[in-house]
Amino acid sequence: MVLSAPGSQTLAPTAQLKRPSVNAVRLLASLEAMAEVGLQPDGSICRRGFSAEDRQGRELLSEWLIDAGMSLRIDAAGNLIGRLEGSEPNLPALVSGSHLDTVPTGGRYDGTLGVLAGLELVRCLKDASLQLRHPFELIVFADEESTMVGCKGMAGTASGDPSDYTTSNGDPIERNLARLGGDWERLTTAARSDDAIAAFLELHVEQGAVLEQRGDSIGVVQGVVGQRRFTIRVCGQANHAGTTPMDQRQDALVAAAQVVLAVQTMALEHPGDPVATVGRFEVWPNAANVVPGEVQCSVDLRDLDPEVLASLSAQLEERLASIAEASGCSVTMEPQFSVDPTPAAPLLMEAIAASASALGFSHSALPSRASHDAQELGRRWPMGMVFVPSHRGLSHSAAEYTSLEQCVAGTSVLLEAFLRLDAQLSG
Known part of the structure; x- marks a missing residue:
């Protein structure tokens, strides 16, 4: 028969065979x-x-x-x-x-x-x-x-x-x-x-x-760990960097920075050893004298346990909602792909x-x-x-x-x- 991956068989002591050696x-x-x-x-x-x-x-x-x-x-x-x-x-x-x-x-x-x-x-x-x-x-x-x-x-x-x-x-x-x-x-x-x-x-x-x-x-x-990858889009309001008071801004980059830190904290605090990464980051209009109006970034989650991946995904959604409420920006999360662990x-x-x-x-x-x-x-x-x-x-x-x-x-x-x-x- 062919063994199934989760099988309960164990290996008996190896027979004394002639053992070739690596050259x-x-x-x-x-x-x-x-x-x-x-x-x-x-x-x-x-x-x-x-x-x-x-x-x-x-x-x-x-x-x-x-x-x-x-x-x-x-x-x-x-x-x-x-x-x-x-x-x-x-x-x-x-x-x-x-x-x-x-x-x-x-x-x-x-x-x-x-x-x-x-x-x-x-x-x-x-x-x-x-x-x-x-x-x-x-x-x-x-x-x-x-x-x-x-x-x-x-x-x-x-x-x-x-x-x-x-x-x-x-x-x-x-x-x-x-x-x-x-x-x-x-x-x-x-x-x-x-x-x-x-x-x-x-x-x-x-x-x-x-x-x-x-x-x-x-x-x-x-x-081999499973992966969950998302695209996060943060939409605020682009505005003049000099004439817009700090308390009247919807700065998409500031909100996105909180997303990055939330992703890192989420993985560090989770039991076990999952990893979470923001690896791609784009800012619009990306000008020195303009309050950023939109940011798009990626989030990559990886772990060997599918339940951990599900938990991290749910936590990410909750933290994004909190950041959106506090910043006044719209924060959306779109799945890109999902790969199950093996x-x-x-x-x-x-x-x-x-x-x-x-x-x-x-x-x-x-x-x-x-x-x-x-x-x-x-x-x-x-x-x-x-x-x-x-x-x-x-x-x-x-x-x-x-x-x-x-x-x-x-x-x-x-x-x-x-x-x-x-x-x-x-x-």
Whole structure:
């Protein structure tokens, strides 16, 4: 059977199997070679989804996967899928993967480490002449940084309306998918069946500073947080900055400043550890000698618990009403989008933690506050994520850095976790 994400099964002690080990020199060489694809003068990486650089990176990886003994295919959602058959090929697949596309000034580890760790896993199995019981698949998901069409297509959650996809190059999603070998007209065929996948594990750099501050080598991800995003519009009265007395103003910017502080206070005071951000801010008429008449800003709420997100949203609405009454301004709140949290499967969290302990790596649990391909896969199949530290919490920039030792640690835990799951999961 295929495990359900909230299942109550536990892992038995791992059988004494021949354990392959990660080749650090080989992993580094792969990371450095892939970093050359889309390398910018400032040291950042630019492989936007569907771009020539994105395709070049996928072609390079394809060569490596074939050399490692994997069969390759591209599904209708543009996902590049490498498969290594198991000794019991009718079992559901153990799956890993991430993405190779980047933001305009990306780093060399975001997404890429997860893909190349999966490649190293296959190479390690080949080195040790070891075959898993389950088939193993490594997936490069299409366009994670923009549309997430790849992971959503595989999970069966992708929209069938092309206008719902805002691509980084501005081209229609139909044309972009064709560039990768996908097929918009057959997008629904990318959705896998319930019994196709036994478990999905993704290795990723944390993109935050929690593990570094804790001094831990490995993060056992509890799940990917949900998001609620709103547009807040504050409407007052634009007026002359010199001739309008202070007690006769409807200053939209002053009211909006109270919104910003209310958002921060709301998150700090809430039990647990939610985050709330005002990240976009626009003022009209934005002139030095005019009392601001209108402000528009964004509010981004994130937490792993859907009840916390609902509570924060309700609190935000109440605080906006109070600010409107006190300021004399109109304050409205318009939902932009809502993404539900995806919890990690307890069984997979246990496998990751046990693997880290067995290999002597310190570890702790934390949520992922950024979206990942695992978020969509986890809506259908048991999902787990392994985090490794990001120096100073920097990501999506040339300054993104995870040491080779940390990359090897994460890859080793990923490999060990899959070996444990392969030995324990039933068909």
